[in-house]
Amino acid sequence: MYFRRISMSFLALSVCIVSVVSAAEESISTRSLTHEEAPFVFSTKSPIVGSTKAPAPTPFSEPLFWNQFRGTINGPGAYDDHLGGAVDSSANGRIVAYGARYDSTCEAGFRAGTVRVSYYDSESSEWKQLGQTLYGEGEEDYFGKSVKLSANGYTLAVSANAYKTSDGDGAGYFEVYKYKKKKKTWKRLGKRITSEGMGDESGWGLSLSADGMTVAVGSYAHDGPSDNNNNIGQTRIFRFDDTDWVQRGKSIYGEVDSRDGTSVDLSADGMMVVIGGPETVYGLGKKLGRARVFKYINDKWRQKGDDLIGKTDGGEMGLAVSISGDGKTVAISAGCYYYCEKKPGNDRVKVYKLKAGTWNKVGESIYREDNESAFAKAISLSEDGNTIALNAMRGDSDDYTAEGLAKVYNLVDGKKWKKLGQSVIFHPHLFGYNGDNSDNIALSANGRVLVVGSSEKKNSNVKVFRLGSYKDTPSPTQSPTASTKAPIAAPSTKAPKPTLSPRPSLPKKYWGEKGQILAPDEPGFYNTGFSVASSKEGNIIAINSDFESAPPPTGNKKKGSAMIYKFNLTSNVWETMGKRIFGNPDESSFGVSMALSAQGTHFAIGSTGYDGDRGRVNIYSFDEDDWLQLGQSLVGKCRKDSVGWGLSLSTNGEIIAVGGYNGDKNTDDDNTANSEQGYTMIYKYKNKRDKWLPLGKKIFGETPDEEDGTSVDLSGDGKTVIIGGPYFGKGYLGRARVFKYGKAENTWEQVAKDMIGEVGEGEYGTSVSMSLDGSVIAVGSGCYYFCNQNYVGYVDVFKINKKDTKWKQLGNRIFASKSGYKDFGNSVSLSNDGKTVAFGAIESDGKMSTKVFQLNNKKWDKVGETIYGGGDYSQYSSQHVALSGDASTLVVGDREENKATVYTQLGLPS
Structure with a gap:
């Protein structure tokens, strides 16, 4: 063993002589990785x-x-x-x-x-x-x-x-x-x-x-x-x-x-x-x-x-x-x-x-x-x-x-x-x-x-x-060998039968993971991903997290929070964009809904439980290195208005729609005949006054317990809004309505007729989404609270005709594959052009899932595989799925796993 060690040490010396030369060559010839x-x-x-x-x-x-x-x-x-x-x-x-x-x-x-x-x-x-x-x-x-x-x-x-x-x-x-x-x-x-x-x-x-x-x-x-x-x-x-x-x-x-x-x-x-x-x-x-x-x-x-x-x-x-x-x-x-x-x-x-x-x-x-x-x-x-x-x-x-x-x-x-x-x-x-x-x-x-x-x-x-898919590919100029040549068939005397041109299929796609974002690396954070939001290109996203300062009985001070992230193309990671935004102590609902402007420079966050369920919405603007509140908080007028569950920002972030699903026309008394009609309010930001001013009047629901404003979405210019009222009508049929702003009258006028659910307790309007120009809308009929096990959920997509008088079904209705789905069509999210739609669902076995469909020759084709994971199905969420405006990026929140996952749409590799 002694002599073996001596010989190996001698070998090490010879290595040293070679490595000195190699190091010199390396310093001249080796190039390190550049950004390009x-x-x-x-x-x-x-x-x-x-x-x-x-x-x-x-x-x-x-x-x-x-x-x-x-x-x-x-x-x-x-x-x-x-x-x-x-x-x-x-x-x-x-x-x-x-x-x-x-x-x-x-x-x-x-x-x-x-x-x-x-x-x-x-x-x-x-x-x-x-x-x-x-x-x-x-x-x-x-x-x-x-x-x-x-x-x-x-x-x-x-x-x-x-x-x-x-x-x-x-x-x-x-x-x-x-x-x-x-x-x-x-x-x-x-x-x-x-x-x-x-x-x-x-x-x-x-x-x-x-x-x-x-x-x-x-x-x-x-x-x-x-x-x-x-x-x-x-x-x-x-x-x-x-x-x-x-x-x-x-x-x-x-x-x-x-x-x-x-x-x-x-x-x-x-x-x-x-x-x-x-x-x-x-x-x-x-x-x-x-x-x-x-x-x-x-x-x-x-x-x-x-x-x-x-x-x-x-x-x-x-x-x-x-x-x-x-x-x-x-x-x-x-x-x-x-x-x-x-x-x-x-x-x-x-x-x-x-x-x-x-x-x-x-x-x-x-x-x-x-x-x-x-x-x-x-x-x-x-x-x-x-x-x-x-x-x-x-x-x-x-x-x-x-x-x-x-x-x-x-x-x-x-x-x-x-x-x-x-x-x-x-x-x-x-x-x-x-x-x-x-x-x-x-x-x-x-x-x-x-x-x-x-x-x-x-x-x-x-x-x-x-x-x-193969071991070797012959060059295009290479002649095939005898064994690879196909036999030539004798010419047929029969005329070929005419064939119908098949419907062109979409290029095969799959959803590749672009990163996961977890709760902060500190004790106390939970429910991460209950709500998410995305910018137009999907390079800026927002994720919420609840925070509990200390476990009961000594603490139990719960408050919500949100963090905005930006994707760094150089280092390939999601980096924090400014500081974390917290709600007040005991305001755990802070972050139940969120929205980002197209460029990701404006951010809105809702808190339905603020001040005795009065609810509020805060809007922030990014100023170089942090988020600064823009104007005043938008607070519900009455107790239990629950403002902030539904909210949406215009492209530039200076017009916002806010839903108060428990709001009432006349009073904050829950026992009146028209209680919980719900309403939606649209505001416009005035820069000189640093204040949000009403744009038109409130848009109210029309029947008791309708909960209008549960879901809202704005067109890019903020002048068209879709509103969901999932408990409208007898048996909770639900409905969705679209309104357009008239500047001369300073009023919101309805566009065409209501879109009403077709099945009792189907909760039509649980979630809604709108294309950039406001001409295409998506409506989910999720049936979360009241439906029976035989109900088959669905998502509708409509396009307005040129005269703005009728909503026409765009493509086929997207049904759940079988009965027993719960909350099918929650968290609906449309691309800017209205040709791609993403939505959440709860499978019959209780698994949360996200599905994406793309319009192809008047039919909705599925894009990639179903994405599983999306949180605890025991609590309803209409905000845990966000599709970027260009449909390239999908954000899925998973509150059960305390995280959100970002996916990007890719061509299927060979």
Whole structure:
């Protein structure tokens, strides 16, 4: 062993001589990523602000093949550097990080380790290094044991599991780096976080949240708080507080010899973590292994569901773990690498989904094949949890002729895991199997890009593969071979039958995730996403959150709030726009409805519960760096008017429609015959007086309990308004009316006749929306409160005729697919041209969902898949879905999950 060490040190010296030349060449030739070269438009791995539901799974077409994407990413070529033993990618797979933990350097010495990041340069169609090479500090630190990238690829976490302290070897640490575009360098973010004990192997397990601001680090050999529980294992989670890394909650420990923290993975928002303890003992001394999932709640890590326990003694359940973006799906490897008997049936991967506090298995286990070994030492889930990648060895892992494999599986019909494409050979057999390879594969957020590290002793490298419909495409000028030519059919003597031209179909689209925004990273915020709003282009959005200052009985001071975000195209994240806007103490309804002007510079927010349910609306204007109130608050005249549930802004934000659904013509007495008729008031802002003045008179409902003004929407110029009264008429038929402003008379005149619901208790007018010019309207018949289970909800879209005398149905009525839908057509939102409509619904099984339809040749065709998630259906909301004016962006609030998700409309990839 002594002589082997001498020879390897001599090898390290030779590496130093080469690296000096390489560094000089690198300084001349390497270009870092510029803004123009940024290889992605948005991150599907949900970049988040402040702290992210994953997009619906995209169907995969057949046949499929993993094609290598451009060239191989090579390192300096050092012998036995283990480059590719750890890899990770940005959400879209176009930025790749890779560690070489056995790499030796002049400064640090033998096996100090190095880490590099490469990006795909679309101009040259090549992989190029991003920033400088990062080096370990000391001999045999193994810097680069694990590498993790943020969703946008500009934040990098690196661990060195064998780092030495003054107390001894194997302590371990992690560091986080952020890419500085102007200087084209990686700069460390905060301090280095070292282990809490000697020999902890801290950093063996490592994970980074989508925004790069939360890190989970596993120390599988940690001996516990008292330092006398051998290999209990420890997991710590840290959050960057703009200055340094601060631990979130207390450390999470395993049991004696469980080696908890061997594997860890964070949800996209960093609020949930899965931890593997592959040697946990259960029953009569059986080393079954396990995985546990925790959620961060009120500064504590609370376990979600029961332990997920292995079935085989020595099966090492928890050897590798992975978690979906929303934290509700986990994949766990029982790879059976170190201890168990190597026979088919022991090695497997299991996937579980959390429902009602219980982990339910998804599909059958994925088993290794007869000729495979070292199965699933690394696994990687897609963002939605429906695609999984894993590694294996073809042949005995101790045999120099063994080959490394990367395999990908996709969930079919929610029941069966089907292999996706071919097995990718990632490790040439000539130099044998080297190293642990517990982190050498990574899957992009949508499951269509696979990154694989080949850490053989010589010529180690990283390759990126993209899922395609074929392996090779012949050039257009290439003559087909005999086997590929189709036989020529004899000419037909029959005249062909005339065929009808089919209705042209829309280009295939899907909704790709453009980020999730969670409640602030502080205790007390909840109901995030009850209401949302979007600017015309979808680049500025507003999200509400309720806030409780202290839990009862000591506090219980509830107040609503709202935050506005702007999408940064350079960094690919949603950034806060000004400070958070709070309501008054005990004003929890502040934020039940919101609206943004077309450019996102004006913002309106409603509070129906203000001053004894009098209700109010505040309007703000953005002034360089913060929101300033514009004019006075618009307050209900009488008690229980509930002003602010329905509101809408004109394009320039200087005309506003405000609904008071409980308002009354004559009094605030709820017992009068015409109580709760409801009304709508339109105001115009006068800049010189800094005041909102009435534009015409109030528009009242006409029958008791009609609740007119529950929903309102303005045309772009603010001169046309649609108003919903969902409880109009006998049996709560509901209706919608449209009014146009006449300047000469200073009055609002109705346009054509009422649009009245056709089914009793259908609550027609629950939600309404209007096109930019006011000529197209959408009306939802959601039937939330009173309808029976056989009711089938629907959404209508109408267009006014040229004489403004009749509303004509535009396309077909959009029905629920079956009875039992509740609140179908809530939160209706039209695009500016009136040709795309989005709306929320509650499925028959209670799931919240959002659907989008586009007008195509007089028929409404669905755009993309149904998006699931939208909050707690126990409380009605007509504001949790917002479609941008150009229909490119969709915002969906999910108050149950305390978040909002932003989607963008994309063409379906080939």
